[in-house]
Amino acid sequence: MDNKNIHAERLAALREKMREHGIDAYMIPTADFHCSEYVAPCFKAREYFSGFTGSAGILIVMQERADLWADGRYFIQAAKEIEGSGITLERIGEPGVPTREQFLKDHLKEGQTFGCDGRCITKAEGAHLARVLGQRGIRMDTSLDLPGMVWADRPALPSHPIWLLPEAFAGESAESKLARLRAVMDEQDTSCYVSSKLDEIMWLLNIRGNDVEANPVALSYLLVTKDAWYLFVQKSECTKEFLDYAAKIHLTVGEYEKFFDFAKDFAFPGNVLLDPNFLSFQVYQTIRENLEKAGKRAEDCVVEVNSPLDYMKAIRNKTEIANFKDIYIEDSAVLTKFIYWLKKNVGKIPMTEGSAAKYLDNLRAQIRDYIELSFGTISAYGPNAAMMHYEPGEDGGAELKPEGMLLVDSGGHYMRGTTDVTRTMSLGPVTEDMRRSYSLTANSNFQLQDVTFLKGSCGMTLDICAREPMWENLMDYKCGTGHGVGNILNVHEGPQSIRYHQRDAADLTPFAPGMTISDEPGVYKAGQYGIRIENILLCVERGTTSDGTFYGFAPLTFAPLDRELLDVNVLTPKVRELINTYHAQVLEKIGPFMNEEELAWLKAECTAL
């Protein structure tokens, strides 16, 4: 059966279940029970029904139609993957494209029912939908896992042993983190904190798992009170080492599958602190019903904040900073060796996007404390690079020729930290337009890297430093400029981000020294090429005067830009100087890792422009 028919058949089965359960529109987001960005195979229902493999996208199925919402990173890829399926692609943010909310209001009538699995959406989203649909007299049912009913060969829940992150790498004990969390609970006049957010739970407890590919987390729920803390994980994941550790830190371990039963009957001792943008709707509903049973109103005793754990997690401590600096140099050195190999051999030995990526992946795996890749290596040649999150398929993808550009976005998890870096390389002759676009991207990247800003500034304050070189040419890249990078956790983490408009509540989180952030502007021309230059930056203090305290960034990544692609007539005089300074640092820091041949090449690459 071809692709088109597979998805049509699956959608038909889903529609039958919808009719059986009286559901007029059913929403399938890209999320597990923890609203994670990347999810285990058993949670990939959206992909199962639509064929779209991207990391973000939401499907809404009705009897007579199905629509997929995807963001700018995936416009090209999604259109390709759902072609012929009968699903309509809704390009988020484009003129005339309705929001999901507007779509539901337009297509559902009073008395009809909207359904989704409440475990897979956030409290904020669920409450908002319930309100706007409720005003139209549309019912909402969040109790049904319809995909589960028709997905016969659905994979099982992932189950991998939990492992402990030694304090030599975490830099702070779980008990110390717990004390800081309880101080915030106190400040907010609450006596409980509830979380279903996997990375912050791992961070708090100094544990890691392996339940999501490239995201070393364990499926879990957390409940903290003033004198106890509870973790719910799969029994099969609890090693003796972990259970001993839990006992030592007085952590009560419950079974993952029994969390909802526990939350239903738990006697909440006072007000409850939670983050509505992270906590799953179903967890919130369970708490609400619990409180109401006890004669309390959720409006009165639930305090909603941006997650304090998410914020604490984002600020690297001294140990983490030292380790990050260290591993970023080794990781940059490996990338640089790869670039040298690539440029030397392209056109001489057979090479595909996939085989080049594997060469790089193997180099990374040789670093002494390597754990795994932090995401599947993006290796995109020519027009493929216009798809921001393109990955070569099983067949190795496009063949690399000694011309045009290859974009490689890659990174690894190591005991010393998590890396993420993008370089775009010329493989031979390039056009003037490519050089101009690359140089504009360099202007964007370095203007942001160099900025000095007042304490209190957030990513929205800073984004224009990167976008202005694009915007003044009436160009733009359809993605955020920067995301945080977790420490052996999600390679995309918040709360900090760099984008020009608000997407999440957390986007307004001010920068603080110790935060890491990616700086990854680019130029993407559909059908032609894609360019991205990504460094990871560390937020540092620049000084305090009578006017306030000022911060800036210091790069953690030290890999050379592509000399062939830099046009000094397009670079601003300031960026030209900044690149020269940066290249001198690159040579100093990663030079020692190069062999003689590599070093000679690197020296030439790093000569002042």
Added chain:
Amino acid sequence: MDNKNIHAERLAALREKMREHGIDAYMIPTADFHCSEYVAPCFKAREYFSGFTGSAGILIVMQERADLWADGRYFIQAAKEIEGSGITLERIGEPGVPTREQFLKDHLKEGQTFGCDGRCITKAEGAHLARVLGQRGIRMDTSLDLPGMVWADRPALPSHPIWLLPEAFAGESAESKLARLRAVMDEQDTSCYVSSKLDEIMWLLNIRGNDVEANPVALSYLLVTKDAWYLFVQKSECTKEFLDYAAKIHLTVGEYEKFFDFAKDFAFPGNVLLDPNFLSFQVYQTIRENLEKAGKRAEDCVVEVNSPLDYMKAIRNKTEIANFKDIYIEDSAVLTKFIYWLKKNVGKIPMTEGSAAKYLDNLRAQIRDYIELSFGTISAYGPNAAMMHYEPGEDGGAELKPEGMLLVDSGGHYMRGTTDVTRTMSLGPVTEDMRRSYSLTANSNFQLQDVTFLKGSCGMTLDICAREPMWENLMDYKCGTGHGVGNILNVHEGPQSIRYHQRDAADLTPFAPGMTISDEPGVYKAGQYGIRIENILLCVERGTTSDGTFYGFAPLTFAPLDRELLDVNVLTPKVRELINTYHAQVLEKIGPFMNEEELAWLKAECTAL
């Protein structure tokens, strides 16, 4: 009695009333019943009790202490004005300064009562305080006007005739605006809109009043349903012309004093739309009690949004834009004549900050459709200019000498629109530091004026264009960079603004063509000098490409910068060019208004740098 004793006595009387009514902390904001920025004398209770005359600031009185919160614009002035009163100045945003909320939580105990006049705070503020104090078991009483009980000679409510703004100046009929409002009500599934915000009510109805100095508004409340609209104003303000107009547009006019009785019993036909950041808390409470009486829950049938009227109002229509362009040229010409007169005569004829301001005010009054000043002219010499909102006192203020700098921030209301402009002028020898600061300010001003940005960008996106020249020198100015300018309404209006962090919900409002915004960076050195350069800009479209629609700004203000204060070594090459272009426009647009002598001087001032 000296100042210190007057305020101590008044506070003592207030404290007695607090004891009588069992109020442990009482808050007096700077607001009328409409949460206006500028208020009529009868609402200046905060000034009455503290002596602080600024346009923003909040007093909290307890038995053993009193604290005044003021923002960066007023740190110097407030400290001076409350000196010796025993009131503690809380400098908002400075390290270690508690928020009001934190202060109340720290200083009130369970069982104690916090009080304020619920008519003078917003729904958002009231609800927030009720929640955070409630969690601590602190009561909140918003029914008491304690200042009114001890303020014997309190002025009466202002009462001035309402006047009609002809469509030739409004550019759109009230009925057309009403239809647009109802479309938003519909979109939001609501059937009522309630407002206590004076400028948006005036805008909707194409009427103006005179109840606040320099803010041509009439005290009023508004309620709009799908088939009726109600305005509550003082009977004494209703001219026959206005009542005839009201009848013609089928507007029901009620009495201002009876609005709360009306709202208590009004049968709300469906969901209610309101802006919690503008609507007064007491109005919201009245609606809530009304709904609860009818068996409904406010949570279910009140829809909170950023005010649709405030947004519509901010986008100038074609008529308004044409009129604004026109009046800004005449107003700039008058300012330029003033600058010439000032520079020619300083040191030759006696001059004070006040007399210079009067000279300028008189020039403005001669413009044919002049109505009144849009705010009291700020004329600040030498160190006085470090106080951002300084106004010379009755005695005329400081004497002007042929040295240093004079900062003049001024504007007028005309039938064609409202102006606001700041220039800082050298009156003779200046220091290198002054020239450097002025040139940095010019860099800030012109970088913002020149920026191109993607649709969806708001003031937070753009602010760094103005601040970066300051920040990279570890300097900052303690105020926003830009505010909207009303059309014969408040000279400061939203929702658009330019600041680097979020203060109000409306700060995230994206720019749209037709919006006006001030561009007014500066350098303020306490005890030394103050510099501000302010132009008003119009948001315009720059073009649409496959990457989106791009906007930019065009200046409305055309008055020369001070040549003596511009240092080409501090100006960036780009800003130097931009200033040359701007000066050529200045000469072209306001040259025709100059006499021969003035023109010769202006030509020299506008020669390319």
